Amino acid sequence: MCHLLHSCSFCSRITRFPRYNDVLKLLETRRGRCGEWANCFTLYCRAFGYESRLILDFTDHVWTECFSQVLGRWMHLDPCEGVYDIPLLYEKGWSKKLNYAIAIAKDGVCDVTKRYTRKWHEVLSRRNITTEPAVSAVLTTITQECRRGFTSQVLSELDDRDKKEKEVLERDLHSTDDGSISLPGRQSGDKEWRKLRMEFGSDSLTCSSCPVRICIDEHVTRIYNAFHPVLTQFVKEEHAKAKAIRALKNFKGIIMDVKNSPFKTRKVSIDSVSNSTQAFVHQLLPSFAELLDALSLKSMMDPDGKVDICLAGDPVKTSLALPVVLDALDDMVHNLNKCDNFGEVSFPLLKSNRIHSGSVLASGEEFPFGIATSAFDGIQTSKWEEPNGAKGCWIMYKVKDNRMLELVAYEIMSANDAPERDPMDWVVEGSNDGGSSWHLLDKQNSQIFEDRFQRRTYKITSVGSLFNVYRFRFLAVRDIQSTSRLQVGSIDLYERSS
Structure with missing residues (x-):
């Protein structure tokens, strides 16, 4: 440890600022x-x-x-x-x-x-x-x-x-x-x-000083896609909505146990959990195989019928994916509760073909916890925050490898706090020449997010147009008189299936 002394040229007050090398001490002080x-x-x-x-x-x-x-x-x-x-x-x-x-x-x-x-x-x-x-x-x-x-x-x-x-x-x-x-x-x-x-x-x-950031979010798309066989199985076996919700909650309980297990040796034995969860495993776990694979996990059954959920690959990939799937499960339960016709599996209940792995540039961002890619990481607790965005700002998404895609829908989720910072008016534009010219795809006014972590879905009405860059221009926040900031919990873009 060393000490730095700062003498204020205005008041002559001396401030002591200790510098620590011990990482445990740094994690305690959180300063440096x-x-x-x-x-x-x-x-x-x-x-x-x-x-x-x-x-x-x-x-x-x-x-x-x-x-x-x-x-x-x-x-x-x-x-x-x-x-x-x-x-x-x-x-x-x-x-x-x-x-x-x-x-x-x-x-x-x-x-x-x-x-x-x-x-x-x-x-x-x-x-x-x-x-x-x-x-x-x-x-x-x-x-x-x-x-x-x-x-x-x-x-x-x-x-x-x-x-x-x-x-x-x-x-x-x-x-x-x-x-x-x-x-x-x-x-x-x-x-x-x-x-x-x-x-x-x-x-x-200025707002142009942000770096271009790459979205590391392929696992988010894989997780969203992996719910398709799960929902299909629910419909095929004509499960009541309540039973489907119970099965998802049972699966979430298993994933929570995996999340709480050691990082390098994640493993959960199903015979150590409740009887209701064991029954779920034997009936429905096969339909969750794709979802487990998206988490770099696998299930193994021994001759006695005991099932273990354990690592199938890189533990880092599992650690990145676990918070995403837990949030996705909560969102799925929420959507099922609102679903009137459970026999029809469609968007937004089923979120297929989410665009991923693109690059993002924003007019501004709050460092380190409000950077632009936080809007695309699939985690509820993160957010993109624009310190000067209340009266206008933008975020631009460039498709990986300059592929030309047709945007059919997008979702915006409100952030964890400060509803006055929620976007209220915005336009969505597409560019087919890398951002030189823009075409209007959607325009929204007076949108109010009534809850935190609330997702709102918007469908693109124009058909057949292909673009390789998409831009959101946020024009005003919910209460422009009380804040200079804009914040967005998440933005998810969905392409037309090929």
Whole structure:
């Protein structure tokens, strides 16, 4: 632990600000700057089984890198800014004058500055602490000491990976930068503090400073689609609505037990739950197989009839999916209670063909808990919040791989609190040229969300039009006199089935 002392130039009062390295202490205090954020985030990455390291930027910033087995390389992750795999953020977005960026891992240290610059000759002129050979020698010595006692096989694997990384760094250093992609200035930290550090970049603090974010939500769509065989089975066997609701609640109880079990060894034995749940399992669990698969779970039955629900794949995928399916089950029960004709399985009871994995850009967002992709993550408790959106703002969704889709419906859910921030008037537009021109798809006025987490469904009346970008322009909130903010719990887009 260290202590920082700040003396106010106006009142001369001295404020003590302790800096902690112990992650347990950080989780208790929940205070800190980039070093504390990176420290906690790196711990979480390692707890989830990802090989991770801290990146120390000598111009006063710290972030994380994780090794991706899928990509076969190290990925840039900045928990302070909520961005990933955008290594040029600091030089191009923040206008940082980088000099040294050193990766610190449990198996060694290395210089990764070249990953974060396309202006190496300028950076080289600022690297004046010592000579380049001296830097290399010091880092090599530290790495050798860290790897003392490693087996020859492990050393060989690490050396091979180090060699490949150096080749990638040299290759990327000379790659052509896409000048059409603009990156934002620093988003975290007090406004005046960022001004003093001159880390706004080339942008001012306007609504255009948000980064483009990628939606990691394929699991949400898979979960929604997986309710189809469940509802079909209910209708086929002519279950009463009350019995169907009871079956969904029984399944939710099983999923809650799975959620409360250890992360890496999630497992629930059905014979340890209530008799009513056991009866449900033997009658209806087969129809839930697709839903379990969407959660990276599986069911196994032994010769005695005992059924276990356990992990079938990556525990991280299960952890991401569990809160989504619990919210979806609550929503399904809610919709069934309102359903007059249970024999007809259709939208919004059945939410098929949800669009997923696109990229999102918003006029503004609240960091870190109100970023734009929170509107598409399938979790009730998260939300997109626009700090200056009460009188007008927008959020734009670009379809993955520029596919042309026909939007047939969309849902908007109110957020967890502050009904005065709910959207009231908006228009939905589509673009077939990447956002250069827009076509009106839907317009809504005086929409009131009476409850928190309330979903409202809207169908698109125009037929046959294909677009690759969709934009929501929110024109006013429910009570524009009492807030400057707009917030949306979720937005779900649905395409026409092929």
